[in-house]
Amino acid sequence: MSLNLFDTIPDFTQESTEGPLNFYDWARGDWVLLFSHPKDFTPVCTTELGAVAKLKPEFDRRGVKIIGLSVDPVDRHLQWAGDIERTQGAALNFPLIADVDRRVAGLLGLIHPNASDTATVRSVFVIDPAKRVRLTLTYPASTGRNFEEILRTIDSLQLTDKHKVATPADWKQGEDVIILPSVGEEEARALFPQGWTEHTPYLRTVAQPETAD
Template sequence: MSLKILDTFPDFTQESTQGPLNFYDWAGDSWVVLFSHPKDFTPVCTTELGAVAKLKPEFDKRNVKAIGLSVDAVAQHLAWAGDIERTQGAALNFPLIADVDRRVATLLDLIHPNASDTNTVRSVFVVDPAKRVRLTLTYPASTGRNFDELLRTIDSLQLTDAHKVATPADWHQGDDVIILPSLGADEAKALFPAGWTEHTPYLRTVPQPEAAD
């Protein structure tokens, strides 16, 4: 069964480019971005792995760890890493799971028989420190993933976990946010004493809490 938002992300132990890896132990109290690849030495995925390597400082600022998954062996992963560093200008700085037996891909329901009975689909999971799935995305083979959007989503998730707000369409750090409709006027006044803009009774916006503090 496919994992859905707020499902518990399953634990697993599998070989990787950083040795045997137990997912829960490796993740610790960090957020995780796990992204899967159909196989090594594929052009779109080569650019994606390079993009993620370059974003490590941004992930670190957000307490996020990145991890890749592909069905080939560690030796092939390491050879691919050489291509990635040479063509993308960034060395692989996160683990790449060697899912040769497709055990993890099967656990995460990443084998799509309509596309292939052996290769994983190109999916992304964002997992929070409680090991809950907070975002899932699946991309077509021809379209590179947008990791800036993943960072934006993680910013929103971390902000809305900390405050009783939601983020509107196309929100970015520093933009106004929405007061949760479930908050009554008295509770809203206590949390947002400077007031808010009321567009409708259910759409009330305020400056992003960190920016206002």
């Protein structure tokens, strides 16, 4: 199947480096980052797993759980974890699904026959607490993923879920945001009493609202 934005991600139970894992029970009501790998002992993915392990405190701070997926068995995952810690300086600190029968890959649409009939593509899903897909990215095998960009996107999603704003190109946490065009003048004055800058009637920028609101 192919998952589109705001589709509900299907539930599954599969073995992992932390034992049998039911996805819905594990995710509960949290945000989730799920990212897939074609197989174990691949060089680009080795660097990616190390990078995410180092960034885990940042994901924790945003209330985001992390889970990886590869088609090899648990014993291979655990051997690979040793290489990751030795070469990347960070131990695997989140579960890695052992999708040996490729059942989860099928559910999530991770087998792209033109790329490989057996290996999963390198995809990313950001999933909200309602189990809805909010971001999908698929990278070519030769290009490592940018997890700082994924954190930036999560910041935007969490902010814009709470406030009637959007984030502009290259936005970072703490920078000005855009008032949604659907927000009329009267509502804007109530929501943003400090005022805003009107560049055009449809492009109004305002200081970022407090995320704790």
